[in-house]
Amino acid sequence: MNTGARDMSARDPSLQEQGPPRQLYLPDFCRARTVLAIVIICELTALVLALARNQAALGFWSDLARTSMFLLWISLFGAGMLCVLRGYLTRQSLPKGSAIVLLLSAVLVAIISSLAYWIGSRAGLADEAGILPEDLWTFLLRNVVIALVVTALALRYFYVTHEWRHNVELQAKARVHALQARIRPHFLFNSMNTIAALTRSNPARAEEAVQDLADLFRANLNEKRNQIPLAEEIDVARTYQRIEQLRLGDRLRVEWKVDSLPQDALVPGLMVQPLLENAIYHGIEPRADGGLVTVVGEFNKGMITIVVRNPLPAANLTMRDGNRLALANIKERLDLMYGERSMVKSGRFDDEYIVTLRFPFQPTNGGPKA
């Protein structure tokens, strides 16, 4: 059923995937602070090496000077190179960018090692025992392997800290947005009015409506249950639908096709309900004769797809203020939970507005993923 939504992305340019692409991350090597950090790291490394080696022939200070000069040449040249190439490198995908950086560092180390060896032998240092290594090729090979290992570790470190910072930011944003994405005051007051009307005409229904409203608010206030089973989320959305149904009557029709979805799938709370709310607010309420909202779920190859569609108001009517906030919020929370494997798409298609969510299936009792 939802394949329609997939086809559309090719036909409608406004349907775009919303999500940051995963790219290589590098700190800015042009900044003085970064250069200072590099110099300090080099000196500390040289100190550790000199202390550990205990060169009898050369003496501690000469060994330290030699090692630190060698390391500084390599690291400052490397920093200069990354400073120049940063713009290009950060546009590359993570594997490609990392491979390029590794290759560059190997080449750089090989060149500087050869130069060092050549200058050393020209200056006649080869005669003095221990200052120059005996064989150029073993010297080169050793240095290149060290360079590769150190560079790989550094890249991993940059990636992890960047991811961590990114996540912290996302979490903070999601929290703020969760507060803003709460139920519209308009909905609350209209519902109260409906309930006030029902207390006279149909007390039993009024009672149900009060209970539904309470459930809905409980779900909205519960920030701790950030991750809930899908069945629970669909329940909240249906509760919301029942309240709106009282108010809008025949104008609101909702078709649910979600039986094929795994009911225990772990989802961020308030993922489907705000989409239904948007569909009703933007699509049904402004239309005199209402319309049909469809919620269709599909479960395929471990991926869950949920598509919400609503008709758009007649073209001549001014669109109500868009609420992209709810969509952005859902996108962030799905991203936080499932990373790049989740996806949120939305857009107009002919006279419909369609939102598509896709995320991997993970059972509720499986615990959160690392």
Next chain:
Amino acid sequence: MSLRVLVVDDEPPARDRLRSMLQETEGFEVAGEAENGQRALELCDSLQPDIVLLDVRMPGIDGLEVARHLATQAEPPAVIFITAFDEYALKAFESEAIAYLLKPIRAEKLRAALGKAGRLTRPQLQQVASSARESPRRSHIGVRGRDGLKLIPVEEVLCFHADQKYTTVKHQKGEDLIEDSLKTLEEEFAASFVRIHRNALINTKYLERIARDASGQHFVHLRGLPEALEVSRRMAGDLKDRFRI
């Protein structure tokens, strides 16, 4: 004799509640109920109620637009707006001293509002419409004829044409005289209409082509309009720039 009240709200439970509250209020009776703006204007014409209880937010012609059409009547009914939560409309009601009620409506507030409901003036309503975000412009042009109010959807309007005293609206089903001035129409519908001459405002949606005769005079041809419209020298450049012709 009791005053006759028209209840206008798109939500059935809201109408039910107002009806039952009015039935309990002495001195007032329910003249009728309307579920949208269009129907409300029709019933105002046929039932001639004394007071209209008008929901601000409705699909199609909303409450503010209904009130603006009502204000063109010779003897308009008094209007009390009803809203659940419209920050901008509320601010405008406050500043223009217009009667309004908040949902859920309290019986005593309803009685108080009914007791002092007054007629609204057009400047008041224009003020409200421009500050209430939901409907900055009308969706229909109202024409008052012998057989009551006729509503012309703005998207069916080809152009407005001004003579000395009247403004003619030419639309897909003919033409009618209206009281609005070209200047206010131009301001209200700036998004879709453009001035081509001191006396003409055209709907850009219907713009077919711009022609020029031997003397250098420009004319605009609109889809669905047999005659060409004169373009003033001053506007011709603007028009060409805007449509890259």
